[in-house]
Amino acid sequence: MPELSEYPDPERLLGCLLGGAIGDALGAPLEGLSLDVIRDRYGPDGPGGFVAERFGAGAVTDDTQLTMFTAYALVQASARARAKGIGGAAPGMLQVAYLTWLRGQGEEFPEQDMVGGGWLVQERALMTRRGPGRSTLGALRKAAERRRPGVPLGTVGEPINDSKGCGGVMRAAPCGFGFSEAAHAFDMGCQAAAITHGHPSGYLPAGVLAAMVWALLRGAEVRDALELARGHLQGRPGNGETADALARAVRLAGEGPATPERLQTLGGGWTGEEAIAIAVYAALAPGGAGARVRLAVTHGGDSDSTGAICGNILGARHGAGAFPQAWRDGVEVREAVERLAAMCSAECGPNPPDTR
Template sequence: MPPSAAPPDPDRILGCLLAGAVGDALGAPVEAMSLAAIRERHGPYGVAGYTGPAPGAISDETQLTLFTAQALAQASVRARARGIGGATLGLLQSAYLAWARGQGEPIPEQPSLSPGRLASVPALMSRRGPGRATLAALRKAAERQKPGWPLGKVDEPINGSKGSAGVVRAAPCGFGFPGVKGTFTLGCEAAALTHGDPSGQLPAGVLAAATASLVRGADLPAALDLAAAELLRRPHHRETAAALDAAIALARTGPPSPERLESLGRGFTAPEALAIGVYAALCAESAGGGAEEIGRRGLLIAVNHSGDSDSTGSVCGNLLGARHGSRAVPAGWRDALEVGAAVADLAEVCALEFGPNPPADEWGEPPMSWHMRVFGS
């Protein structure tokens, strides 16, 4: 069975969410610090593990990724229960609005807005440096008080942003859709809810499509090749394709270093965040070793630079975790991760819902117990 047709591997789903969260937690304390400042504080090799006042604490990258995964599982349950689809983007927007309220944003009361099980995890509902473009877009969507009606669309841009917050939450879009084309489209549409520039959307499509292949057994170069081929079929792809090509080429030309990495940018835009995450993941794999060694190496490459270290760490972690599973995360980092239990629970939900035999009753519909677990009510 080719990877594109296989069901997602449960451990690769867990690895994707887990390593992405760990990369975020490693990078968050040094986000926007210069490389010189990182080395002055942490030594000549930079960050080597969790740092900061709350080691293992995550930021908005992980919050949004988990809310994305939860909403996608909810959309699948609803489609199986009612026999119709089409609610995915509305549920995603609703999830993001619930998240924004948790950030303390003045979001008007919304009808039928349920934050789900994640609302019970304080670290996922507290303010952790949310992006301005994301919050502004969600405030605009909230003004209509129709959370299930997506406002930002690929063909109706909500703003002109191409910031990294659209790509960092896109990996779960690859869990439930085995086809590269459909997954790529979903990644773009999910990013378009808050980021209107094509260069804020297409990197999300690349990460979603690559993740879809990885969790179904593909290796990293093959997954990136399939995603890149789909990217070239999309309009306005030039900036994202150039960033991705530069990352792949740079990974082939010599040993990694922060200085070489920084030639790809700083990671504050989506194409740059994607490029740095891809570069770090490819460099980590090319050096060889076991899954844990590769995961550790890649995440540290991804966060030790002058830029958006939590975003680039998250993207790299998504890729390596989806490729190597939970073994890509060193046990000490996994055990100290602030939201480790929530990640494990949500990964299990996604693996079951998107697996070959999702929970069903005697009539073939999701049982009430499963509905309550996925929707948190």
Template sequence: MSEEVATMTAVWGRAQQQDFRSRVRGCLLGGAVGDALGAGIEFDSLEAIRQAYGAEGVTDYVPAFGRRGAITDDTQMTLFTAEGLIRAQVRRDSGAWHPPTDVHRAYLRWAATQSDWGPDERRKDTGWLAREEWLYSRRAPGRACLAGLGDDRMGTVDQPKNPNSKGCGTVMRSAPFGLLVGWEPQLVFQLAIECAAQTHGHATGMLAAGAFAVIIHALARGEALDHAVQQSLAVLGSRPGHEETTDALRRALGAVRQGLPTANRVEALGEGWTADEALAIAVYCALVAEDVRHGLLLAVNHSGDSDSTGSVCGNLLGVQHGETALPPAWVAELEGRGTILQIADDFAMEMTQAPALHGPAGASSAWLERYPNA
């Protein structure tokens, strides 16, 4: 990946910076809210959900992992994706430029939170996110993610980890790649694929992650969602093995034209356990959403992987409309809200004001302590 073609070239005005920060916050908070809405019903059928919560299904947070508003591994890994991308930008000052490696190291830090009792305070190179004690909790992590990160070898597109896996664990963590708005869509697509290969090697698992990143990228630039989906289809079409992902997105677009949105229309797109199905469900729900609340509830009330489809839908709606469109009561009760806001604001600041934080002319010691370039 060429450093020159991936470098931010835009000059950011204050209004642009504020809009971008709102979209980044909306993307990460929205994904976490959708994740938390689905966390308590992830393995339940639609019938069981309606029996437990009424004909409309869940309409608010329900307890999961001992509390309301609890997030799952989807939000955990998304936060580490964002942190890895920030550290990749910082490490360019040292002459090192290989974002997949930095994201992989971030994922290894996430994997440690799934097995260690808490942060290792002796390690000063881990950065601040890995020292957040509340993240040291297993929240139904995917087997492919754990297996892919079970050793230090980084999977690549040519030699991926878990070559037969196409689970949604690639899509649910890939929104931050799309927030690299200074990059070209094809590069965003490629980076998401390369990082998906670190845990899921099936073409559908990788390509769905890339397609999702391209959709987020277009939305972050202010494009309409239907145009963003068409752009992702265009990028997908040239890649071997794209058929499942392409078909899933086209079925999502077709479902929009079939009438009023219902849980049955969502279930016709699948259950969301695979990457293509999770992406299709989330895209459909975001396209037909009357507002963020309506879209998220539609995305989680179905038989299947409710937290992942809710998370991906929340990423889409959040980046499209910004943080102020999110239901305030859900944001207020969200687990880890402070951490999510901090990583979002740091991401936005790094992408828009990096020269003021680090570079040949000098660096902020506080920033390098948060995001070590070692």
């Protein structure tokens, strides 16, 4: 692996967030459809652009909503750590942000002292119900009922449930924006996911994605970033399913042409280890970023989540300009993503804003 930059590249960071939103919006109308139905409606290679189904053409789902709340909370946590000279508040601030998002889903829970999400709460597309996962909703309801929003109820050491759904990994890319080492990004990805997903296959894939994004934003190639992340996965309790799924994805990528039929042998993407494996397989395929994201969503499973994760990876590697202009212009939350990416780049760069 070449020597990596100390700080994330702003264009790649924007690409990571925007690519995730694009993959989410591209895959949302396909979620749960069989491959035969997808091809009958959209052609052999899946949709060539956004289609007006489910939430509307270019509309994002809870995947992008929670990714953006994750990014915002981590920016605030970093600024707090600089101002106070102490860290450790990020998991609690993440839970506060997620509870703020939960109110936007129309969920009612006891009033409590919490402020999270900042200007994101003014973005209607981020505060409306867009297919939230049951594990995420259930875990956050439990946290809300306890009335200690700043103290994570679900942790790696004390799991909140036994869920290994993909709802933890699909929001974890921003955990790779900051930090001085990939190991710290991996740990933060796991901590962020464990707030709602307690099975190792629910939070370890989030660590993998965070570590990959960390390396990609600093100049790594996809394969090198993946190997770095797999190295941090080794030795983690309960890593078997995630390690095996990634090994299958890498092996499959080297065995022949990348096709939806081959991709589907990795599963449906409903669980964390399947989702990261599908996204990695598509990201390793030949072709441009647009073709690879199309591959990531063209299967009979959780297409928006696998598309979002693949978009995160490819955007972090190639930057926002790698995606078709029509997709960049047509994704629902483009301006909010650009504003948030600028905040993240400033906070994670060499000259973070003055917090006084």
